[in-house]
Amino acid sequence: MILTEELLLLSTVLFLTGLLGVLIKSSAIAVFLCIELMFNAANLSLIAFASHYHSHHGLILAFFVVILAAAEAVVGLAIVLNIHRLHKNISLGNFSMLRN
Amino acid sequence: MVVFLFYSTAFVIVLTAVYMLRTPSPVRAALSLMLIMFVLGFIYMLLLQEFFAAIQLLVYAGAIVVLFLFIIMLLNLTTDGVKELSRTKIWRNRINNTLGIFIAAALAIQFIPIVTKKLPTPQLPASATEMKQIGRWIFGEYLLAFEALALVLMVALIGIVIIAKRQPK
Numbered sequence: 001m002i003l004t005e006e007l008l009l010l011s012t013v014l015f016l017t018g019l020l021g022v023l024i025k026s027s028a029i030a031v032f033l034c035i036e037l038m039f040n041a042a043n044l045s046l047i048a049f050a051s052h053y054h055s056h057h058g059l060i061l062a063f064f065v066v067i068l069a070a071a072e073a074v075v076g077l078a079i080v081l082n083i084h085r086l087h088k089n090i091s092l093g094n095f096s097m098l099r100n
Numbered sequence: 101m102v103v104f105l106f107y108s109t110a111f112v113i114v115l116t117a118v119y120m121l122r123t124p125s126p127v128r129a130a131l132s133l134m135l136i137m138f139v140l141g142f143i144y145m146l147l148l149q150e151f152f153a154a155i156q157l158l159v160y161a162g163a164i165v166v167l168f169l170f171i172i173m174l175l176n177l178t179t180d181g182v183k184e185l186s187r188t189k190i191w192r193n194r195i196n197n198t199l200g201i202f203i204a205a206a207l208a209i210q211f212i213p214i215v216t217k218k219l220p221t222p223q224l225p226a227s228a229t230e231m232k233q234i235g236r237w238i239f240g241e242y243l244l245a246f247e248a249l250a251l252v253l254m255v256a257l258i259g260i261v262i263i264a265k266r267q268p269k
Binding site for chain 1: 102103106110113114117118120121126129130133136137140143144146147148149151152155156159160163164165167168171172174175177193196197199200201203204207208211214215216218219222224227229233234237238241242245246249252253256259260263264266
């Protein structure tokens with residue numbers, strides 16, 4: 001029997017690792033990978049609560065989160081591709097051009 | 101047995117996540133993310149959530165990470181994008197890293213009371229959810245959300261075609 005508290009602890013550690021990556025990485029691809037890690041941490045806690053309370057809401061919500069993560073990854077990677085076409089470099093400083 | 105498997109997989113996940121943060125090579129970072137996805141799928145199997153384990157393997161490890169690898173190899177990214185930096189940039193990076201660690205630590209302190217709170221013990225033992233039942237929930241109770249997500253996917257599809265086709269000046 002896996003304790004839900006331990007799953008939540010694992011999920012917290014994963015989320016904080018992803019957050020740290022988003023804050024300190026300078027390459028756009030690395031930041032996207034860390035965002036996916038954070039999505040996974042959120043999903044892990046949703047599934048943990050769903051199996052703790054025998055409720056299906058968490059399960060369905062996690063399923064929807066996966067779909068949204070896929071859409072987000074595709075759109076983000078298309079933007080990264082275009083930035084690379086312009087600057088030959090995907091460091092996050094180049095993304096300031098998205099402002100105008 | 102299940103507890104032992106869970107602890108060993110959790111250990112692997114944390115180690116791989118730290119490696120993903122430390123490695124300068126994007127390909128290695130993407131592959132370690134794929135390993136994390138696989139092992140998380142294993143944890144979902146331990147929790148008897150077979151449906152979500154399959155979704156995790158098919159969509160995350162099979163589609164999203166492969167897309168990341170495709171983009172990394174298409175753009176031929178070998179390092180982190182950080183080449184020889186000037187002195188001011190190195191200092192800016194250091195300040196940025198310290199600030200990031202402080203923010204993450206502050207959030208970690210916020211998380212402590214949530215994680216250490218004892219949950220009520222479940223009345224029923226863990227049980228697998230039937231596929232048929234999941235289909236009923238998605239297409240019955242959550243039908244509106246499902247349709248909205250279909251719309252979101254459609255918008256994302258149109259959006260990437262527009263972004264990718266536009267020629268930069």
